[in-house]
Structures are given as structure tokens and as C-alpha cells.
Amino acid sequence: MGSGRTRTGAESPRHPCQDCGACCAKWRVEFYWREAEGRDSDHPVPQGMFEELNDRLRGMKGTTDKHRPRCAALAGRIGESVACRIYESRPTPCRAFEASYEDGIRRPRCDEARIAHGLRPLRPEDWIVHRLPAFETPLELAEASRLD
Numbered sequence: 354m355g356s357g358r359t360r361t362g363a364e365s366p367r368h369p370c371q372d373c374g375a376c377c378a379k380w381r382v383e384f385y386w387r388e389a390e391g392r393d394s395d396h397p398v399p400q401g402m403f404e405e406l407n408d409r410l411r412g413m414k415g416t417t418d419k420h421r422p423r424c425a426a427l428a429g430r431i432g433e434s435v436a437c438r439i440y441e442s443r444p445t446p447c448r449a450f451e452a453s454y455e456d457g458i459r460r461p462r463c464d465e466a467r468i469a470h471g472l473r474p475l476r477p478e479d480w481i482v483h484r485l486p487a488f489e490t491p492l493e494l495a496e497a498s499r500l501d
């Protein structure tokens with residue numbers, strides 16, 4: 354979600370969320386109805402991907418399941434390789450969700466989701482390779498990692 358939640362494969366090198374997706378299968382994802390309105394949003398949440406919760410709120414389909422929530426927009430296998438099928442149109446809670454240590458700060462909700470899916474929480478070093486520019490050889494990569 355957000356800086357954190359599951360991305361498309363467009364970025365390189367690989368973002369840790371692309372190997373995870375746990376937070377897309379942990380909680381109900383609800384958002385204000387206007388986010389699904391084309392006239393109010395440049396990237397409305399696509400029809401068919403959400404359900405009406407009440408007059409004001411919509412919920413991402415699949416996340417309202419109390420026992421095994423999993424967003425209908427999530428593709429792939431959690432903990433292996435995932436992508437959000439509506440990444441450009443994902444709702445606000447997904448945009449706001451932050452991955453642990455992406456900006457150097459631990460995010461307990463990210464940790465909680467990962468642990469619930471049998472994954473260890475992210476560590477600061479998980480971001481090192483993601484932040485490095487492309488290197489030609491393993492030696493260049495190893496040397497750059499030592500500088501961090």
C-alpha cells in the first residue's frame with residue numbers, strides 16, 4: 354500500500370513490497386465513496402473492485418471477509434511475488450500505508466501484516482539493494498553496499 358503497498362513490476366530494482374503483499378490480505382480496506390467516482394477523481398477505483406459498505410464508505414472487494422481477507426486487486430502469491438492490479442487507481446488507505454524502514458522508521462502495521470503471513474518483519478538492510486543504482490558487476494554492488 355502507499356509508499357509500501359504492493360506495486361506493479363514497473364520499478365527496478367525490485368521493491369520489497371513486490372515480494373510481500375501481506376497488508377493487502379490482512380485488514381478491511383475502506384475508503385470514501387467519492388474515490389470511486391470518475392467525476393471526482395483522476396484515477397477512480399475501478400467499478401467491480403469494491404463494494405458498498407454504507408452511504409459514505411466503500412470497501413475493496415475481498416478485504417471485507419472477516420476470516421480470510423484478501424483484496425480482489427491483488428495478483429500473485431503472498432510472500433513470493435505480487436502486484437496490485439489497480440496500482441494507479443488504488444484508494445487512499447493503500448497510498449498511505451507505509452512499509453517498515455522504507456524511510457528509516459519502523460512501521461508496526463507492516464510488521465504485523467507480515468508476521469500474520471509467516472514473513473519476518475522488514476529490516477533497514479532490506480532497502481539497501483533497492484536504493485542502489487544499477488551496478489555492472491557483483492563487486493561494484495558489494496563495495497557500494499559497504500558504504501551505506
Ligand code: SF4
Binds near residue numbers: 376382425439443444
Ligand atoms: S487495492 Fe488492494 S491490492 Fe492494491 S494496494 Fe490496495 S489492498 Fe493492495
Ligand code: SF4
Binds near residue numbers: 359369
Ligand atoms: S506488509 Fe509491508 S512490506 Fe508487505 S506489502 Fe505491505 S507495506 Fe509492503
